Amino acid sequence: MAKQLKTIKSDFPILDQKVNDEPLVYLDNAATTQKPKAVVEALDHYYYTDNSNVHRGVHTLAERATEQFEAARQKIADFINAPAKKNILFTRGTTQGLNWIAASYGEANVHEGDEIVISYMEHHSNLVPWQQLALEKKAVLKYIKMNDDGTLDMADAKQQITDKTKIVSIAHVSNVLGVVNPIKELAAIAHEHGAIMVGDGAQSTPHMAVDVQDLDVDFYAFSGHKMLGPTGIGVLYGKTEILEAMAPIEFGGEMIDFVDLYQSSWKELPWKFEAGTPDISGAIGLGAAVDYLNEIGMDNIQQHEQDIVNYVLPKLLAIEDLEVYGPADPSKHTGVIAFNLKGLHPHDLATALDMEGVAVRAGHHCAQPLMKYLAVPATARASFYLYNDLQDADRLVDAILAAKEFFKHGSI
Amino acid sequence: MGLSRLDNLYRQVILDHSEHPHHHGTLDGATSDIELRNPTCGDVLQLQLELEDDKIKDIAFSGEGCTISQASASMMTDAVLGKTVAQADNMVEVFSELIVGDKEVNTDILEDAAVLEGVKQFPARIKCAMLAWKALHKALASDDHTAEIGELHSHDSKEGD
Numbered sequence: 001m002a003k004q005l006k007t008i009k010s011d012f013p014i015l016d017q018k019v020n021d022e023p024l025v026y027l028d029n030a031a032t033t034q035k036p037k038a039v040v041e042a043l044d045h046y047y048y049t050d051n052s053n054v055h056r057g058v059h060t061l062a063e064r065a066t067e068q069f070e071a072a073r074q075k076i077a078d079f080i081n082a083p084a085k086k087n088i089l090f091t092r093g094t095t096q097g098l099n100w101i102a103a104s105y106g107e108a109n110v111h112e113g114d115e116i117v118i119s120y121m122e123h124h125s126n127l128v129p130w131q132q133l134a135l136e137k138k139a140v141l142k143y144i145k146m147n148d149d150g151t152l153d154m155a156d157a158k159q160q161i162t163d164k165t166k167i168v169s170i171a172h173v174s175n176v177l178g179v180v181n182p183i184k185e186l187a188a189i190a191h192e193h194g195a196i197m198v199g200d201g202a203q204s205t206p207h208m209a210v211d212v213q214d215l216d217v218d219f220y221a222f223s224g225h226k227m228l229g230p231t232g233i234g235v236l237y238g239k240t241e242i243l244e245a246m247a248p249i250e251f252g253g254e255m256i257d258f259v260d261l262y263q264s265s266w267k268e269l270p271w272k273f274e275a276g277t278p279d280i281s282g283a284i285g286l287g288a289a290v291d292y293l294n295e296i297g298m299d300n301i302q303q304h305e306q307d308i309v310n311y312v313l314p315k316l317l318a319i320e321d322l323e324v325y326g327p328a329d330p331s332k333h334t335g336v337i338a339f340n341l342k343g344l345h346p347h348d349l350a351t352a353l354d355m356e357g358v359a360v361r362a363g364h365h366c367a368q369p370l371m372k373y374l375a376v377p378a379t380a381r382a383s384f385y386l387y388n389d390l391q392d393a394d395r396l397v398d399a400i401l402a403a404k405e406f407f408k409h410g411s412i
Numbered sequence: 413m414g415l416s417r418l419d420n421l422y423r424q425v426i427l428d429h430s431e432h433p434h435h436h437g438t439l440d441g442a443t444s445d446i447e448l449r450n451p452t453c454g455d456v457l458q459l460q461l462e463l464e465d466d467k468i469k470d471i472a473f474s475g476e477g478c479t480i481s482q483a484s485a486s487m488m489t490d491a492v493l494g495k496t497v498a499q500a501d502n503m504v505e506v507f508s509e510l511i512v513g514d515k516e517v518n519t520d521i522l523e524d525a526a527v528l529e530g531v532k533q534f535p536a537r538i539k540c541a542m543l544a545w546k547a548l549h550k551a552l553a554s555d556d557h558t559a560e561i562g563e564l565h566s567h568d569s570k571e572g573d
Contacts (some may be wrong), residue, residue, distance in 0.1 A: 022414065196465030255569045269445060349423075355415050364454040371454065378454040379475040406415045407422070 004109070009037040009388045010185070011165040014385060023394045030175050030203060030336050031224045032363050035289075039228055042288035046281050047143055055254060055271070069280050073364025075271070079290045080201075081211040082237050086269040089236040089243075090278050095125040096222030097236030098202055101198055102129035104246050105219075106167060111234035112138040115165040116390070117195075119152055119176045119181075120373045120383050124366040126200040127176060130169060146373070150177040150326040152371055156191060165195040172204035176335035176365050176381065178309075179325035180204070187216045196242070206385070207305060207334060209298040212237050224282060229289035233282030236273075250275040261346040268282030291340070301386045305335040308384050309372035312393035313337065319400060338365070341400065344407050346380035348366065352403035353380075420530040421478065423516065429524065433491035433564075439472045448540050448547040455481050459547040466496050473544065480528075480537050487525035494530035497552050504549045511541055513515040 009015050012034045017024050026034060046068065054069045070085070077085045091097045104270035107130075112118065116130045120143050134141040142165075145156040161168055167188040172183050187197035196218035205212060206227035212220050213246070219242070224233040238246070248255060248266055252275035256267040266272035292299065310330045317324055321342040341349050350362035361381045364371045371378060382396055397407050442460035449456045455477040462470040471493055473485045487505075492500040502521075509517045510529050519526035531541040 020417070275469065325476060347455075347478035347537070347540060348480070351534060352415055352418055354536075355417055363452060368454070377456075403413050 001194070009389075010321040010386050011038070011292075013037065019357045019359070020355050022355075025358045026361050026390045027384060027388065027392065027396060028361050029206075029326050029388075030226070030230065030365075033206065033228050033385055034387065035228055035230070035279075035285075036069035036292050038292050039230065039285050039288045043230065043281050043285045046284050051281075053277055054174035065280055068147070068284050068287070069278070070214065072283040073289075074328070075287045075290045076235055077126070079210075079230075079294070080205065080235075080237060081213050083213065083240065085241060087212075087237055087243065089161040089238065089270045090283055091221070091234040091236050092232055092279070093223040093225070094200060094360060095223075095234075096250040097196045097219075097234055098126055098198070098200065099129045100236060100249050101167075101169075101219050104134045104249050105196070106130075106133045106137075107241065108247065110134075110137050110139050110166045110382075113161060113164065114139045115142055115158050116140070116162075117144060117157075117165050117168045117280075119170055120146055121150070121177055121179075121367065121370050122153075122169075122171055123175050123200065123202065124203075124368070126169055126171060126198075126379050127369065139166075140164075143369075149159075149328065150174070151332060152312050156186065161189050161193055162185075163193050163194065165193050166192065167198060168195050169200065170200070173207065173336070174211070174326070175203045175333055175336060176338045176367050176370055176379065178334045178338070179332060180208075180334060181327055183217060184215045187218075191216070196295055203334075206293075207298075208302045218242055224286040224289065227286075227289055228292060229286035230279075232281045232285050232355045233279045235286075237276065238339040243273075248272050248275065250288045254278070258353070265367060296386060304386060305384055306330070306394055308388060309335055310332050310392060311390055312397065314386075315393070315397045316400070319397070321404065322400060325379060335388075336381065337383070337401075338381040340376060340379050341404055341407075344403075346378050348407070349380045349400070352406060353396070353399045354393070356399035356402060358382075359400045360396075417533075421534055423530065425482040425524055425527050425528050426479065430485040433473075433482055433486035435472050435486065437476060438473060439470055441470070442472075443485065444551040445549050446551040448543060448550065449508065450481070450543050451478075452496070453478065455540065456542060457543050457547050459485075459544065459551055460552055461548075463497070466498075468495055468497070470485065470490055471520055473547075478540055480531060480540035481543045484525065484528055484541045485529070487523065488544045488548060489529060490522070491523045491525050492548065496501035499550055500548065504545050504552075507545050510540070511538055535559050 014034050027366050050064040052065040073085045073088050077088045125180040142160045144160050145153040147153050170181050173180050183199045192195040198219040199220040201220050201222035205222040218239050220237040225231040255272050255275040312331045325338040325342045346362040363378050430560045439460040441462045443463045444461035447458045457475040473490045506517050528541050531537050
């Protein structure tokens with residue numbers, strides 16, 4: 001690999017700071033990731049030298065902006081092995097992508113009595129759009145159960161997905177349990193029953209090589225900011241024939257072919273879905289993020305994170321009174337690790353870790369049905385990325401032990 | 413810095429209230445019933461009041477929350493029990509000023525709750541401390557004092573409402 005993982009931290013200036021007088025250990029990557037200099041410089045360069053609107057105007061800056069914007073789309077198509085750049089729609093993020101599918105494909109294809117199948121571990125963004133669609137259409141929303149270790153119960157998946165099922169939508173990687181769901185297998189089951197398969201790639205695309213054609217998903221949504229890119233840009237991949245048949249969700253400039261007083265026609269893919277001026281700088285920034293990730297290699301990133309999990313998960317499991325959610329087997333667990341210290345609310349734990357310079361998330365992680373399923377009000381969550389290392393893992397473990405000690409003995 | 417600064421947040425009296433909360437449970441004769449949630453951390457607080465002759469005759473809370481929100485609720489119930497609606501509302505204002513304001517306030521009326529001043533140094537935890545007081549304010553402000561469900565938003569903490 002061209003870049004050594006051990007020198008990567010220096011590409012992220014934000015990580016070189018003290019928080020509460022302690023060197024920052026950033027472990028909230030499932031929420032959002034930090035940006036390398038290359039991404040911030042790409043934004044700078046675009047705004048300082050090329051800023052212009054895209055797909056219109058004949059002047060040089062407009063041409064440059066359009067060329068870079070569309071080049072970013074191609075990079076992203078290649079990144080997830082989409083057949084072409086017309087399969088890549090720019091969105092605001094995963095949430096918007098999933099909402100678009102529900103609002104357009106769902107609106108046209110789900111009818112009374114039909115089924116939509118999701119799982120108990122879905123993020124609200126892959127749950128509420130389907131729940132609302134089901135309510136509106138009088139369709140049935142069904143949930144696939146989980147095994148005791150937090151992995152998806154595939155025997156139950158085969159029960160839940162039936163000939164009445166129109167849409168199956170599942171997270172590729174859980175944002176709480178850290179498990180990888182067998183999307184390819186689920187897609188095969190969905191297709192056997194004539195349903196489409198939607199993959200929520202928010203927590204997978206940043207951390208592993210994703211091949212949408214191999215997975216055979218019909219749609220796949222992910223967010224730029226969770227993979228080193230800027231906030232406000234995301235991607236919805238769709239199969240060509242489905243996108244071509246699908247009606248646009250928003251109307252306006254950029255997406256029209258010809259407008260008459262009483263009717264209009266749409267541009268071809270992908271532009272018919274992108275009404276209005278898009279997030280040009282966001283797309284270019286995401287393109288730079290993809291370049292950066294490619295330089296390191298997604299397989300290397302996945303291995304690096306697996307090494308950290310192999311190291312830290314047994315250490316966390318060994319802490320008495322620390323409950324760790326998801327599989328205990330590190331090979332089944334990605335770098336998203338949720339946990340609770342017995343007798344202490346995760347919010348209190350997160351504050352203590354913050355005092356030690358360790359940034360983790362505490363809360364329901366936009367997965368309230370999952371919290372209910374686990375019978376906890378909330379959890380703390382550490383999530384690792386390519387710039388984290390074993391020292392960061394040690395800092396997490398030490399901070400949890402210090403917090404445990406602090407709250408055991410009280411203070412003052 | 414490490415955890416020593418946490419001593420300002422988790423004073424012993426706070427830990428005691430959280431571990432053994434006062435007025436925890438439900439009331440049979442409740443005249444007000446309110447549920448307030450803190451959506452960012454999943455805390456949920458049910459607050460019940462029994463008002464008689466414009467006074468808080470009894471009060472109880474239940475729900476799920478962190479040390480700070482549980483202790484704050486316990487301290488709040490101690491402080492406002494037996495007070496008039498106007499007195500209790502004034503205490504909400506004094507508490508709010510103590511936690512998010514910049515004016516000097518006389519905190520005697522808040523009793524144990526005055527110790528929560530330390531939360532001021534932990535901006536992420538202000539909402540935890542405010543939850544019970546917000547719930548009280550909403551319960552006192554609503555016309556029929558019944559069955560309201562609300563959510564606490566980040567921008568709420570600095571407002572009177």
